[in-house]
Amino acid sequence: MIAFLGMGLLGSNFTKALLRKGEQVQVWNRTASRASALEHFGAKAYAAVADAVKGVSRIHVTLKDDASVNEVLEQALPGLAPGAVIIDHTTTSKEGAIARTQAWAARGYTYFHVPVFMGPANALEGTGYMLVSGDQSLIASWEPVLAGMTGKVINFGPETGRAAAVKLIGNNFLVAFTAGIADTLGLAKSLDVPLADINTLFDSWNPGAMLPARLKRMTSGDYSQPSWELNMARKDTQLFLDAAARANVPLVVIPAIAAEMDRWIAKGHGGEDWVVIGKDNLPTT
Template identity: 60%
Template sequence: MKAFLGTGLLGANFVKAMLRKGVQVQVWNRTLSKAKALEVEGAKVFENIVDAVTGVDVIHLTLKDDDTVNKVLEAASSGFSSGVTIVDHTTTSRQGAVERTKHWKARGFTYLHAPVFMGPPNALESSGNMLVSGDQQVISRLEPALSEMTGKLINFGPEEGKAAGIKLIGNSFLISMTAGLSDALALAKAQDIDPAAIAALFAEWNPGAGAPARLDKLREGDFSKPSWELDMARKDAGLMMSAADEKGVRLIVIPAVASQMDSWIAKGHGSDDWSVIAKDNL
């Protein structure tokens, strides 16, 4: 028997997938109507959170943040069965995951942070990626069940909280990518180019395919053999900003990057590879 706390878009589809595999699931959500919607799927819904976790072996969570997770678990704790396992899929801070692992272990319970790169459709289809790290015996015990929830379970080793940190790193890239796409659309608007042309470009040329090689170059830390000189990249950034300014279009990413470029050019790195702007973070 499992419990699921937090039945928003992601949590609800995790529950549906479990139910369709024949797993009995008790659910709770702060907004009761969201949990009630799962009754037609076969979930057992509880208004009282203590009742929702009573008698279960594993408790899954998909909530908002560290504070919400802490409050929800504390509120539910009087209903925990001896030795219950808590699997938290919430995106939280690394320190929060470390502290909760220690806190609940001291109280006789197992807590595993298992954040995901999965949208609601992935949760329903059991596809996507789930991240774990920490006690390898715990992970080994839970791996069969967690693997059924996702397309790929990625184990980052014994370090507590590492999975939480990796999730934030991945999300930072997703945020940056979306902001970059926003700038691409802004430049298209400024130059009277149909956004469909951007889609056509990316259908033929996938800039994301170069990310692993770019990351390797950054990790190597040698910027003396440029494939794109910083001076030239800064010239192009200037063209972008001028095109946007002429039409009163706002760019999100490029002005901030251009400022970093100017700083490194002033330090004498204009003929280095433009990725030298990341040097201080290596």
């Protein structure tokens, strides 16, 4: 018997996938209709979260944030079976994941933070990525179960909260990437380039393939052999800004990048590779 708390797009599809495998699943959602809708697929819905977790040893959580996880788990406490394992897929703060791991252990329960890079389709199909860290014996015992829910489980080692941190790093990249696409479309609009031509460009040229090499170059600490000088990158960036300004199309990300380029040029790095603008943000090795 499994309990699933949080019947959003991710939680509901996780539940459907478990039901397809013949699992018995008890579900709860703050908006009760979302939970009751899963009864059509074979789940048992409960109006009270404490009732939803009764009689189960494994509880999955897919909620909004630290506050909602804390609130719902407190409400679930009266119904929790001794020694129950709480598997939380919510994207939360690193500090919150650490605090919950410790607090629930003190109460006699296992809280296991397992954030995901999975959309609703992945949850239904059992594809995508789950991130884990912390107690390695716990991970070893639960990895087969988690692997059955996703395409790959990535273990980031024994530090509690590391998985939460890596999830935030990944989401940061996705936010920056998407905002960059928005500015790219804005520049295309400014230059009267149709969407079909943008699709043709990126169907043939995949800048994502450059990511590993770009990351290696940025983190090398040596920017003296440029493939694209900062001065030249800044020149092109001004062309973006000028074109958008003439067409009265707002860009969001590019102006901030231009300001950062100017800061590094003023410090005397104009002749170096432009990835030097990330130098101050390098993490420890």
